[in-house]
Amino acid sequence: MAFPEPPCAECAEQLEYSVEILRYVCGNFECSALGMEIPVWRALQQSGLAAPATTGLPRPVRGGLPVPWVAPWTADYVFWFALDGARCAAAHNQWLCQVCGDELPDEAWVLATPEGQVLQAALHKKCKDLALEFCPHLSSADTRAVPMLVSRDALSADGHPLRDAGPSDPLYLQQWEVTT
Ligand SMILES: [Zn+2]
Ligand SMILES: [Zn+2]
Numbered sequence: 538m539a540f541p542e543p544p545c546a547e548c549a550e551q552l553e554y555s556v557e558i559l560r561y562v563c564g565n566f567e568c569s570a571l572g573m574e575i576p577v578w579r580a581l582q583q584s585g586l587a588a589p590a591t592t593g594l595p596r597p598v599r600g601g602l603p604v605p606w607v608a609p610w611t612a613d614y615v616f617w618f619a620l621d622g623a624r625c626a627a628a629h630n631q632w633l634c635q636v637c638g639d640e641l642p643d644e645a646w647v648l649a650t651p652e653g654q655v656l657q658a659a660l661h662k663k664c665k666d667l668a669l670e671f672c673p674h675l676s677s678a679d680t681r682a683v684p685m686l687v688s689r690d691a692l693s694a695d696g697h698p699l700r701d702a703g704p705s706d707p708l709y710l711q712q713w714e715v716t717t
Contacts, residue, residue, distance in 0.1 A: 541611045543584030545570055552580055559619055576708070578609040578621040586611045590624060592638035594663065602671050606638035607657065620657065622707035628658035629705035629713070632689060636664035647692075647715065648675055648682040655692065655713035656682055691717045 542551050543561065548568035552561035552575065561580040563570045581587035588610045596603035599615045607624045609616045628635045634645070635658040646665040648656040656675060660668060665684050669676055676682050694702035694711035705711035 539613055541581060541586050541614050543580040543586050546583045559616075576622055577616050577619045578623065581609055581611060582623075588612050590621075590638060594637050594667075596637065596667070603636075603667055605636045605668070606633075607635045620710070622710060625657055625710055626705040626707045629694075629711050632659065634659065634661050634664050636660050636668055644686055644688050646684050647687055647713070648680075649685050649715045650680050650682050653715040655715060656680065657710075658713070659687070685715060687715060687717075691715055 540554070544550060545552050545563040545565065545568060547570040548563065548565050550563065550565045550568065553564045554561050558574060560577065561575040563573060563575070565571060578587065590606060591597060592606060596605065598604070599610070602617075604610055604615055607621050607628060609619050609621045624638065625635065627633055628638075632641045632645070633639065634641050639661070641659055641661060645659040646662055647659050648665070648668070650656075669684070674680070689699050692699045692713050693716045694705070694713055698716070699713070702711065
């Protein structure tokens with residue numbers, strides 16, 4: 538699988554990928570975007586390398602694993618540990634499933650840490666089971682996240698009940714918490 542090498546949107550030189558920050562950076566000293574951190578999904582989108590977002594089940598499979606809707610990917614490379622900010626914001630704002638991208642019923646599942654921090658967005662029951670089966674890190678000793686069935690009323694974003702919170706922004710995603 539070829540690692541994607543998108544060009545800089547400003548100077549068209551190839552961006553460098555930083556494994557420390559999991560973002561692309563322009564290293565061209567003559568570019569106005571020198572040193573600017575560019576999220577993976579943005580770089581892929583701006584360069585036209587992003588694969589189209591496919592919704593629904595079954596998910597496309599890469600390397601034997603189902604590709605979640607919110608994962609940034611190209612025709613032949615998946616950034617498993619990055620999030621597509623635009624899709625994640627849409628999942629937040631429109632109550633869509635982060636695994637399949639389809640609409641959710643009034644009550645849906647979230648994976649929440651013992652402190653109530655939601656791992657990004659909500660999911661269908663089937664998609665939650667899929668995520669836990671194929672992404673064991675979601676419920677590992679690091680996060681200790683457990684599935685919870687919630688409605689939007691049980692969630693808050695950055696300290697505000699979800700209904701009063703401003704919309705999630707692709708570059709400043711909401712952090713959801715379970716409040717009840
Ligand atoms: Zn540049
Ligand atoms: Zn789903």
